[in-house]
Amino acid sequence: MAVGKNKRISKGKKGGKKKIVDPFSKKDWYDVKAPSMFAVRNVGKTLVTRTQGTKIASEGLKGRVFEVSLADLQKNEEDAYRKMRLRVEDVQGRNCLTNFWGMDFTTDKLRSMVRKWQTLIEAHVDVKTSDGFTLRMFCIAFTKKRQGQIKRTAYAQSSQVRV
Numbered sequence: 001m002a003v004g005k006n007k008r009i010s011k012g013k014k015g016g017k018k019k020i021v022d023p024f025s026k027k028d029w030y031d032v033k034a035p036s037m038f039a040v041r042n043v044g045k046t047l048v049t050r051t052q053g054t055k056i057a058s059e060g061l062k063g064r065v066f067e068v069s070l071a072d073l074q075k076n077e078e079d080a081y082r083k084m085r086l087r088v089e090d091v092q093g094r095n096c097l098t099n100f101w102g103m104d105f106t107t108d109k110l111r112s113m114v115r116k117w118q119t120l121i122e123a124h125v126d127v128k129t130s131d132g133f134t135l136r137m138f139c140i141a142f143t144k145k146r147q148g149q150i151k152r153t154a155y156a157q158s159s160q161v162r163v
Contacts, residue, residue: 003008024113026050028057032096034086043086046096058091065101080110110140119143119156 028050032043043066049059059152066086068078083106114120121141127133145154 028094029133030061030091030094030096032086032088032098032102034068034073034098035100037100038084039075040073043068043073043098061088061091062094062095063086067104070103081106113126113140113142115142117153117155118145119154121156121161123162 024047026049027047029045030048032046034041034043046055046061046064046066049055051059064087066088067083068086070082070084071077073084083104085102085104087101088096089099090097093106102130108156121143122139123141124136124138126134143154143156146152
């Protein structure tokens with residue numbers, strides 16, 4: 001052992017024992033509300049850390065994106081494969097007001113649509129609406145056998161499928 005080195009043999013650990021605090025004791029529950037275009041307005045609840053110092057709770061909520069089944073929003077089980085994305089735009093009291101942020105299909109629906117012996121055609125375009133919103137539209141299409149077709153495949157020519 002080097003001379004002058006204090007190995008802290010009898011003093012214990014540096015800094016002492018830290019007090020364990022439950023992280024959920026510093027959080028609040030907020031209700032998530034869907035836009036008025038849907039039959040069911042109450043989407044669910046979300047957690048956020050309480051306002052403390054310069055960190056404001058409502059700022060932590062704004063911009064959050066929630067994915068909800070359209071079947072839950074419209075009370076229609078036929079729309080279960082459509083997922084709506086809702087983004088928090090405003091916080092009023094304990095309510096998070098959301099706006100439409102996108103729509104998607106569930107992966108099992110997409111997988112069930114893709115089949116052998118046909119061509120999958122995909123396209124996308126950016127569209128500007130009259131009220132100033134920009135939408136990116138994706139389209140998916142499949143070739144189909146004609147009525148009375150004997151040939152096993154129904155492929156599209158590469159010139160017909162634009163990239």
